[in-house]
Amino acid sequence: MTQNANAARLPADVLDWVSSQMGDVVDALDTSWPRETSRVWCVTSSTGRAYVKISPSASDFTQEIGGYSYAKRALPEPERPRLLSTHDGLKALLSSLQPGVVMRGLPLEPAEELSAHTEAGRLLRRWHDHSGAAPVEDRDVARKRVTELADEARACRPSMSELLDPFQVSLLTAAANELPELAERNASVTCHGDFSTRNWLWDRSSMRLGVIDFERTGPGYIVEDMVWLYGALWLTRPSLRRAFFDGYGRALSGHEERLLQLLTVRLGVSYWHTGLTTGRDELVERGRLGMDLLSKHLDPEDRV
Incomplete structure (x- = not known):
């Protein structure tokens, strides 16, 4: 796997999962909010860019998946990200980038x-x-x-x-x-x-x-x-x-x-x-x- 030092800041198991979904990760910019429960990265791979988020709890993870489902029904795509993949064990979500x-x-x-x-x-x-x-x-x-x-x-x-x-x-x-x-x-x-x-x-x-x-x-x-x-x-x-x-x-x-x-x-x-x-x-x-x-x-x- 090709990766730089910044990509290595992702937890290793999350990095492996994202790579399995997107190809080799070459960059991962930490975009978390300044609080302990916020863990979000903008990842760049050989195939494109996306956001990966680790939910703070299993209930948050489940609720956010439901939120993505509701957003897909309620809003057109330019107004909300697409949920690309999820990993139950890691409580991780991979979503598309949006304009703006x-x-x-x-x-x-x-x-x-x-x-x-x-x-x-x-x-x-x-x-x-x-x-x-x-x-x-x-x-x-x-x-x-x-x-x-x-x-x-x-x-x-x-x-x-x-x-x-x-x-x-x-x-x-x-x-x-x-x-x-x-x-x-x-x-x-x-x-x-x-x-x-x-x-x-x-x-x-x-x-x-x-x-x-x-x-x-x-x-x-x-x-x-x-x-x-x-x-x-x-x-x-x-x-x-x-x-x-x-x-x-x-x-x-x-x-x-x-x-x-x-x-x-x-x-x-x-x-x-x-x-x-x-x-x-x-x-x-x-x-x-x-x-x-x-x-x-x-x-x-x-x-x-």
Whole structure:
């Protein structure tokens, strides 16, 4: 087998498997995100290029295979990668490259950025609409998870109340009390599960957007695919929200908007609380910033 030193950074058994699928690997660029559970390489072989990913667990591996299957049905090929091969024992997936580059951190002119967010809205609407009527078991899964998030918010409240201002405490209380009822009032769909700009690929030549990473694909509520966008972008950049929903094709209902707000509250407090209990200052800062943004930007009627 011909390989360079960079290719050797792949685990030997994974390298052998990829070579059996693609021919001799001559390069393997580590493209993992900076977290322990992310293990992804862009591999170049004698026959072409592809991505290889090692899932962190057997359940993640199974869920991502299901996500690829759903993506194939819901989206045209330019908007999603093809699953080329899998290896159960290695929990490894081999997938095709897509046009474009990751959106997060990509310097774009304002008009182009708005276009990208409009395309993201269109893509997500196609993704959600493909769900059709969710079966009972999927609705139960979605409802159970949101109820567990409400329980988490309730459990965090005693230790976090002294660190939050009165309005933030009221938001945390609302998350604990209202999330289960809101789950009953919202229809469940198949969510992407991590629909953030780090998983968007923007192709400047075609002005089209694609999506990657399906290990969290599963039953949920449409706004669960918008929590990161809401907390990280929309609160301070409403023009991006307008562009996104121009593409999505409809505004959120009142129940959907409230679910989005309170899921974002739960996430912010969860970051903060987890950071305090694990000594991770970056999580504390992320949670504090998120809660401060919510306090500043929620409309007066949302403060009740």
